[in-house]
Amino acid sequence: MSIVLDSKVPKGDLASKWTDYRSTMNLVAPNNKRRIEIIVVGTGLAGASAAATLGELGYKVKCFTFHDSPRRAHSIAAQGGINAAKNYQNDGDSVYRLFYDTIKGGDYRSREANVHRLAEVSRNIIDQCVAQGVPFAREYGGLLANRSFGGVQVSRTFYAKGQTGQQLLLGAYQALSRQISKGSVEMYNRHEMLDLVKIDGKARGIIARNLLNGKLERFAAHCVVLATGGYGNVFYLSTNAMGSNTTAAWRAVKRGALMANPCFTQIHPTCIPVSGEYQSKLTLMSESLRNDGRVWVPAKLEDAKAIRKGEKTALDIPEADRDYYLERRYPAFGNLVPRDVASRAAKVACDEGKGVNPTGLAVYLDFADAIKRYGSSEAHSLGLENASEQKIIELGTKIVEKKYGNLFQMYEKITGENPYKMPMKIFPAVHYTMGGIWVDYNLETNVPGLFALGEANFSDHGANRLGASALMQGLADGYFVIPYTIGQFLSNEIRTPSISTEDPAFDEAESNVASHLEKLMNIKGNQSVESFHRRLGKIMWEYCGMSRNAEGLKKGRQMIRELREEFYRDVFVPGEMNEYNPELEKASRVADFLELGEVMMMDALDRAESCGGHFREEYSTTEGEAQRNDKDFTYVAAWSWDETEPQMHREDLEFKNVELKTRSYK
Numbered sequence: 185m186s187i188v189l190d191s192k193v194p195k196g197d198l199a200s201k202w203t204d205y206r207s208t209m210n211l212v213a214p215n216n217k218r219r220i221e222i223i224v225v226g227t228g229l230a231g232a233s234a235a236a237t238l239g240e241l242g243y244k245v246k247c248f249t250f251h252d253s254p255r256r257a258h259s260i261a262a263q264g265g266i267n268a269a270k271n272y273q274n275d276g277d278s279v280y281r282l283f284y285d286t287i288k289g290g291d292y293r294s295r296e297a298n299v300h301r302l303a304e305v306s307r308n309i310i311d312q313c314v315a316q317g318v319p320f321a322r323e324y325g326g327l328l329a330n331r332s333f334g335g336v337q338v339s340r341t342f343y344a345k346g347q348t349g350q351q352l353l354l355g356a357y358q359a360l361s362r363q364i365s366k367g368s369v370e371m372y373n374r375h376e377m378l379d380l381v382k383i384d385g386k387a388r389g390i391i392a393r394n395l396l397n398g399k400l401e402r403f404a405a406h407c408v409v410l411a412t413g414g415y416g417n418v419f420y421l422s423t424n425a426m427g428s429n430t431t432a433a434w435r436a437v438k439r440g441a442l443m444a445n446p447c448f449t450q451i452h453p454t455c456i457p458v459s460g461e462y463q464s465k466l467t468l469m470s471e472s473l474r475n476d477g478r479v480w481v482p483a484k485l486e487d488a489k490a491i492r493k494g495e496k497t498a499l500d501i502p503e504a505d506r507d508y509y510l511e512r513r514y515p516a517f518g519n520l521v522p523r524d525v526a527s528r529a530a531k532v533a534c535d536e537g538k539g540v541n542p543t544g545l546a547v548y549l550d551f552a553d554a555i556k557r558y559g560s561s562e563a564h565s566l567g568l569e570n571a572s573e574q575k576i577i578e579l580g581t582k583i584v585e586k587k588y589g590n591l592f593q594m595y596e597k598i599t600g601e602n603p604y605k606m607p608m609k610i611f612p613a614v615h616y617t618m619g620g621i622w623v624d625y626n627l628e629t630n631v632p633g634l635f636a637l638g639e640a641n642f643s644d645h646g647a648n649r650l651g652a653s654a655l656m657q658g659l660a661d662g663y664f665v666i667p668y669t670i671g672q673f674l675s676n677e678i679r680t681p682s683i684s685t686e687d688p689a690f691d692e693a694e695s696n697v698a699s700h701l702e703k704l705m706n707i708k709g710n711q712s713v714e715s716f717h718r719r720l721g722k723i724m725w726e727y728c729g730m731s732r733n734a735e736g737l738k739k740g741r742q743m744i745r746e747l748r749e750e751f752y753r754d755v756f757v758p759g760e761m762n763e764y765n766p767e768l769e770k771a772s773r774v775a776d777f778l779e780l781g782e783v784m785m786m787d788a789l790d791r792a793e794s795c796g797g798h799f800r801e802e803y804s805t806t807e808g809e810a811q812r813n814d815k816d817f818t819y820v821a822a823w824s825w826d827e828t829e830p831q832m833h834r835e836d837l838e839f840k841n842v843e844l845k846t847r848s849y850k
């Protein structure tokens with residue numbers, strides 16, 4: 185049966201909707217807040233900011249992470265920056281422009297009202313973080329500095345070298361620690377949520393496994409907030425932290441929440457290429473590098489071949505024989521086209537045989553021009569007339585080092601090549617999932633009392649996320665949206681007494697988790713969990729990766745079903761259930777990926793159009809660009825799980841403030 189999805193977008197003008205709604209929504213009085221309990225799962229930017237703010241507001245918060253410290257959340261890895269419509273550069277930015285760029289960048293597959301609110305509160309985030317002491321980069325005069333990210337023509341990205349996520353998370357963690365010390369937040373590290381508990385249809389608690397001793401524990405609250413990150417690791421190889429997984433979200437789906445647009449995966453164009461069969465992790469080279477790096481491949485096939493054989497290097501290819509294909513194909517945005525466009529263009533170049541590493545799956549990202557440009561300008565500032573080329577390179581290298589030093593160092597450590605001298609080799613890799621748990625304007629799922637924030641929800645990025653927008657969304661959700669919207673639900677719960685973990689719903693959920701873990705332990709097969717994960721990742725990449733087609737998606741779905749059947753027949757999980765057992769943790773996560781992967785294939789098959797990161801080979805323009813079908817697919821596809829035939833439920837998207845156009849970055 186189809187579920188009716190009510191987005192609960194308030195009435196009124198787009199620009200004043202959020203302010204009006206915020207000013208008139210139901211509140212929970214301070215004395216009632218002190219009695220109301222909230223579970224927050226996740227301590228990344230979304231979860232830490234939400235738990236800290238809800239604690240500060242006076243609610244009793246229990247916060248969970250499977251990591252050994254909240255600071256270990258994957259958000260710590262974010263490199264390039266965070267967007268905000270501050271217009272510090274005076275280059276024409278505004279709330280509307282950030283809204284518009286995000287809607288367009290997402291290929292018109294996100295909800296207007298949510299995106300506008302995001303653009304509005306983006307400005308508050310920067311103020312909040314500065315007040316916390318986040319050391320954003322500054323201009324010489326003291327103002328916060330900005331740089332550009334893909335898909336936009338203004339500079340609105342705030343950054344802290346190449347470690348923005350780390351600094352923002354330290355800010356949120358300090359706010360969280362303050363609440364922990366005051367007692368308004370109880371922190372549970374090394375606890376993994378394995379089920380959602382519903383009582384009378386409402387989310388009222390979770391079952392978590394204490395990862396240190398393997399015990400199952402029950403936690404009750406008036407509502408549950410999931411801020412559990414993305415599921416890119418369904419592809420096995422991704423830029424995500426190794427531990428990132430879908431389990432919390434997926435177990436919520438099994439309790440009735442919906443997984444929206446699961447096939448919308450972001451493939452990031454600038455990652456260090458895969459180097460071998462047994463690699464388990466890919467490393468991102470931040471998009472910020474495309475501010476200064478120029479992407480190219482040899483124009484001549486014979487040069488590319490010689491490079492692959494090791495007979496030539498990039499430095500042997502004269503300027504006239506280089507194809508700066510992004511600048512050629514997209515002159516308006518050049519190297520700063522959005523990620524989906526840049527990734528596909530790299531694939532086209534490599535498919536043509538112009539790849540520049542032994543596997544043929546790499547293109548160059550070259551800083552030589554930027555080094556010369558910065559060096560000349562610096563020489564001029566220093567009054568060095570007729571500076572030698574060597575001096576210019578020396579000065580330029582220092583400036584590039586200041587901007588991106590830690591990224592260059594990381595690249596050199598991993599590849600053994602010095603990117604100041606030899607262009608980086610990069611290739612697209614799975615990076616972010618725009619899909620996630622379906623939420624309405626209040627960030628509430630279709631399960632009353634269950635909320636989802638940050639990368640875990642599907643809300644704001646449509647079919648393609650613009651760079652530096654995930655940190656913005658996570659912090660917007662946690663600091664500035666959920667503290668208000670959660671009141672819409674909780675204001676009706678002020679008479680609800682404390683929820684008891686003795687409720688039969690907890691018995692049922694706990695035994696459900698225990699029997700699944702026992703099942704995994706008792707298979708005692710011959711193959712490792714890792715080997716199943718790797719095989720799943722290959723199927724996902726082959727049939728649901730950078731480009732997809734109907735035939736491949738059907739095949740991929742069938743292969744996943746077979747792999748899942750084999751997993752439950754032949755996986756081997758060593759150790760015991762009631763003890764520290766990382767292999768069991770992995771097995772339970774891979775079991776969920778094996779179901780989510782099937783739904784991703786179905787979602788990609790259903791969406792018979794190309795949009796953003798979802799490129800269906802059957803639907804492209806004569807120039808090889810994505811071809812949307814707005815008449816039939818301007819909707820959010822939200823999936824419920826069923827072992828035999830998952831069902832899709834639709835939320836139709838309405839665009840009243842932007843005109844749907846073919847995206848062009850030419």
Ligand SMILES: Cc1cc2nc3c(=O)[nH]c(=O)nc-3n(C[C@H](O)[C@H](O)[C@H](O)COP(=O)(O)OP(=O)(O)OC[C@H]3O[C@@H](n4cnc5c(N)ncnc54)[C@H](O)[C@@H]3O)c2cc1C
Nearest residue numbers: 226227228229230259263264265377413638639652654655
């Ligand atoms: C290498 C890299 C660089 C990036 N750089 C940028 C950038 O420069 N700018 C930008 O905007 N975005 C960037 N992103 C994207 C961005 O970092 C993420 O989208 C964002 O940090 C996600 O934050 P989150 O709070 O939603 O989730 P996460 O940070 O992933 O946190 C998830 C939390 O949930 C917890 N958790 C998950 N499941 C469970 C469970 N079952 N039980 C208990 N706890 C659980 C985890 O322990 C963790 O605390 C980058 C991503 C990568 C991979």
